Amino acid sequence: MKINMPVRAMAKASPTRSKGPVTLEMVAQLAAVSPSTVSRILNGTAVVSALKKKAVDDAIAKLGFVPNPVARGLAGGRTLSIGVITQAIDSPFYGAALRGIEDELDPVGYSALFVSGHWNAAVEARCIDVLRSRRVDGIIVLTGRLTNQALKTCAKNVPVVVTGRTLKAPGLVALNFDNFVGGQLATRHLIELGHRQIAFISGDAEQPDGVERFRGYCAALDAANIAFDPALVVQGGFTEASGLLAVDRLLEARQRFTAIFAANDQMAFGAALALYRHSLRVPQDVSLVGFDDLLTSLHVIPPLTTVHQPAYELGRLAATAMLQLLAGIKPSLELPAPRLIERESSCRLRD
Amino acid sequence: MKINMPVRAMAKASPTRSKGPVTLEMVAQLAAVSPSTVSRILNGTAVVSALKKKAVDDAIAKLGFVPNPVARGLAGGRTLSIGVITQAIDSPFYGAALRGIEDELDPVGYSALFVSGHWNAAVEARCIDVLRSRRVDGIIVLTGRLTNQALKTCAKNVPVVVTGRTLKAPGLVALNFDNFVGGQLATRHLIELGHRQIAFISGDAEQPDGVERFRGYCAALDAANIAFDPALVVQGGFTEASGLLAVDRLLEARQRFTAIFAANDQMAFGAALALYRHSLRVPQDVSLVGFDDLLTSLHVIPPLTTVHQPAYELGRLAATAMLQLLAGIKPSLELPAPRLIERESSCRLRD
DNA sequence: TTGTATGCGTTATCAG
């Protein structure tokens, strides 16, 4: 007899069993109301009499009931989860943003589903598919390589918040940082210190952030009447190794420069190492400025002068915007302006 | 009329509508088989005739059907998602492990749900609740502060893989790295270079990893007949700032030392900065060895001698173990042995 | 081997 019993029936047959999740139905039973009422109280969907509300609240507390997000997702379409497309789960820069997202989402009961796009549009597209199949309530895209069109299309089906670009579309909010001004700031700082031969290590060409920083560099030179010298700009790829290589190339070409502006901190680290290898001191022989203000930039030798980018804030704001989008209110948020952090890797050019 | 129609009925009423996810039922219809058959093919639950299988496969391809993980989770209890409790989503060390987990899980269709425990047992317990409420198929715990008992209890309900401790229990596999040997390796390296006054910067006391490394330090000293000097060990907290402070304290106390072993790389960075501030050169004046081998340790100045810890591998192995646990096969995996990476922050003691 | 019926835990619709 027992053998032929379906396992599910068996589970139901033993109501005393402490295992097995507490369901909404059990709450309803204990509170002597209908499941719908419990659901309504849970979601604030409609007004219910204070009396029943109390009964239900008590039952919930007594049973330690916690709603099943999976069932919720199936029935209501809301999963209380937000998909986040980051480019590498272990990125030193975006890591802070992820933390910001987490910190913002957690208190309101949302979970973040992090997936990595690896700076590859095709992979990112797959990420979107995965996230959508998991019925996330919204998608936050941290920069990446998706086209604006792809993002707009996606936003037709699910709210989207994207960073690192300026874009307007229904159901979509874009959060951008002023990389142009940031690039100006860094370059102007070096100019003010008396430098005129300032090398620039770029990011890879496809990255709008990097090209904006480059434009800022050019603009600052121009404003100071310093002729732009193409021989002083060398292509990097946002990695430490590429920064190192860039300086090696500069040195091999016997370029003269008294300062370097690297399009991000990681390349600045690599550049510093290359200079060290060539017995050039920072900042006495070469001033160095980065971009991002990573956590480690404060503890590197020498502590790096850099343009602060509010990664953590960026994450929080992105999450806030998403929450507002979900709540139906039009988000209007702005990122803090770029800010130069003067530390010890840059100094006045000695005569 | 239309106004009073339930929205769901409306959706069903227009089969031509390109939107709306393709369901298993639609596949069944197109293939002229029952939904159960489609399900069976999808899950390999039972043998089906090759003929029908082909029909179904074709239908799936034609419709671009992708099963809904949410519904799957509700019906079958499997969500194809693995919860991962990391301590900080932006940890430079665990970040690599997260990537390893992701890389291993992704190809087999599993998603990782990352949550942060912040080195706090209570928070980690909450993480477990969240993950369980989301019906993850298994939980990977990256170190943290949960008690062994809590882990064992958790493992009764859901497969658990935990790193950073040695533990045996049903449904649980623990992956540990030999921090003791690692600590020996680092210390012995310095001893072999002629150092005898070797300072140790510890992690915080509650962290087993750190105390093991300390034990290794002591053992290596002992083996070389060097008297242990408590004045040479100073408490840190695994952060750059704490490493910096530790060296400051050592210097203020006018302790004599020719080398430092820091219990992790981040503290080593801080230590290096402190030495720099005091015009002590690494390695000429003080040799420095870290632990972890972070990505940045290679590009710091000077590149850091350290004990390599295979964080990425750790992640992959943890995920592999979880997959095996889920498949019902007993995992037996082992982490690579500790390995010293000699770089430029340590050198022979000059006479 | 295959189809039918049922249930997973919740939300949403509609009739009181």
Added chain:
DNA sequence: CTGATAACGCATACAA
């Protein structure tokens, strides 16, 4: 304001 009742999309027990 509240309670039936029908989905949500899929996996399973059972019958055939």
